[in-house]
Amino acid sequence: MSKQQLSGFGSTAIHAGHQPDPNNAHLTPIYASSTFTFDSAEQGMLRFEGKEPGYIYTRWGNPNFTEAEEKICALEGFGIADKDGDRIQLKALLHASGQAAMTTMFLANLKAGDKVLSHFSLYGGTHELLHRVLPPMGIETLLHRLDNADELEQLLKNDPNIRWIHLETPANPTLQCVDIEMICTVAQRFQVKVSVDNTFATPYLQQPFKMGADYVFHSTTKYLNGHGTAIGGVLVGKDIQAMNTTVLKWYRLLGGNANPFDAYLLINGIKTLELRMDRHCSNAMAVAEFLDKHPAIAKVNYTGLAHHPDHALASRQMRHPGPMLSFELKDGLEGGMKFINQLSFCTKAVSLGTTDTLVSHPASMTHYGVPRELRIASGITDGLIRMSVGIENIEDILNDIANALQ
Structure with missing residues (x-):
């Protein structure tokens, strides 16, 4: 190209x-090959010396x-x-x-x-x-x-x-x-x-x-x-x-x-990053707005919401607030665990960025190795839920969240 x-x-x-x-x-x-051939001993020497471009060994x-x-x-x-x-x-x-x-x-x-x-x-x-x-x-x-x-x-x-x-x-x-x-x-x-x-x-x-x-x-x-x-x-x-x-x-x-x-x-x-991210982001905004108005939710962390302390900064240095959000239920850890257990459409898993919506509990999963006092000081509370919003139809994501919050 x-x-x-x-x-x-x-x-x-x-x-x-x-x-x-x-x-x-x-x-x-x-190219499932551990090593690559040379035309001559001289060529191999030049490649090892970095004087000729070419592949030597896949670790390199x-x-x-x-x-x-x-x-x-x-x-x-x-x-x-x-x-x-x-x-x-x-x-x-x-x-x-x-x-x-x-x-x-x-x-x-x-x-x-x-x-x-x-x-x-x-x-x-x-x-x-x-x-x-x-x-x-x-x-x-x-x-x-x-x-x-x-x-x-x-x-x-x-x-x-x-x-x-x-x-x-x-x-x-x-x-x-x-x-x-x-x-x-x-x-x-x-x-x-x-x-x-x-x-x-x-x-x-x-x-x-x-x-x-x-x-x-x-x-x-x-x-x-x-x-x-x-x-x-x-x-x-x-x-x-x-x-x-x-x-x-x-x-x-x-x-x-x-x-x-x-x-x-x-x-x-x-190759599909632009298309996927547009859908991830529009879905995440809809989920954040839904959660922000729900009576069971104590706090939503999403920079796309005008009341988020970093809203202006994120708007300046990012094209869109993004596909990730986290939130705290009013019932804390117990409410968060109950919410996760009652999901039936969204996927219960760590990691993020897949086409389906992933929901996890950072305190017991991704951040379990961080001392609790440091975790709390960083805003990662016991009841915090993290969501990587997928590219499914937004109605299905919102319906599952609403049902789990009942």
């Missing part, structure tokens, strides 16, 4: 990254990885120009999971004595990685409210060991949002890198690189794949030199690469 910038996001999702197959297959075949790269990586780069960079006015250049590395992508990102960029600054309300796996895996390596994590530029500047000025800011916006599962552009602007003055977990929003709803982010990563398991058929993750960076050297070396040595079949499923899922 031509490297020209396509005019539409949907067209880019379908065509970007694809190269003609030598056997004229319409879609890129699954694979044609299926390449297509998925280039497609995601095209979407994250869609319509974004660099400082010279040219199309922004990005590099992606496809991983076996979002956790693997995050691990590569942190270990490739941080050393003992460095600190990570982040905010409250993070995905449980992210919280545990930051607070249980990195500390024994001498890397500390600090959690603060990151909603004030002056306070952030003071934090960075007072602690030069803060070398990284990690953001998750909208956050899991409270849907809290942080101002990416403000944080990146302050961070750049102190040469602090900023990474953004863009899993909930996808590049269709939010483009962190446009707002100054250095790294973006996804659990591709979710909306990018869109069908719940494969686990995966991707790390995208704008420092091409670092991505092609230090980060690439850690990626290969940690062994967190994807596999060809899951990459193939991801490629095909991404």
Whole structure:
């Protein structure tokens, strides 16, 4: 496919990254090969030295990885120009999971004595990685409210060991949002890198690189794949030199690469991202409005509602509030568990981003490993319910919710 910038996001999702197959297959075949051959010893040497492009070993790269990586780069960079006015250049590395992508990102960029600054309300796996895996390596994590530029500047000025800011916006599962552009602007003055977990929003709803982010990563398991058929993750960076050297070396040595079949499923899922997200989002808005008026509901976390504290911010940095929401029943934990048990149409499962509506209980599921006091401080209460709103007919979703709330 031509490297020209396509005019539409949907067209880019379908065509970007694809190269003609030598056997004229319409879609890129699954390259289920652990290794790749050389024409000569000299060619093998050149490839290992990085002086000739080509594949060597699937842990290092694979044609299926390449297509998925280039497609995601095209979407994250869609319509974004660099400082010279040219199309922004990005590099992606496809991983076996979002956790693997995050691990590569942190270990490739941080050393003992460095600190990570982040905010409250993070995905449980992210919280545990930051607070249980990195500390024994001498890397500390600090959690603060990151909603004030002056306070952030003071934090960075007072602690030069803060070398990284990690953001998750909208956050899991409270849907809290942080101002990416403000944080990146302050961070750049102190040469602090900023990474953004863009899993909930996808590049269709939010483009962190446009707002100054250095790294973006996804659990591709979710909306990018869109069908719940494969686990995966991707790390995208704008420092091409670092991505092609230090980060690439850690990626290969940690062994967190994807596999060809899951990459193939991801490629095909991404092609319908725009269509799916439009339906996910319109359904989520309808569900949020329904819940917000229901007498059994104490609180709805959805930035599309005008009374949400981050409504204005989300409206500014996102195309749409998104497909995720969470809510608290007035009966707390007991009411939440009863609600889940009485659902008959919506699916009771963790994860998110599939075509069907998924409902889960974060305190006992996705965030069970987070200490209760930290969980409560982050707004993840015992009775909080998280919902990934699917693309079914909205009447069926609403009817099931209404019946479960009776």
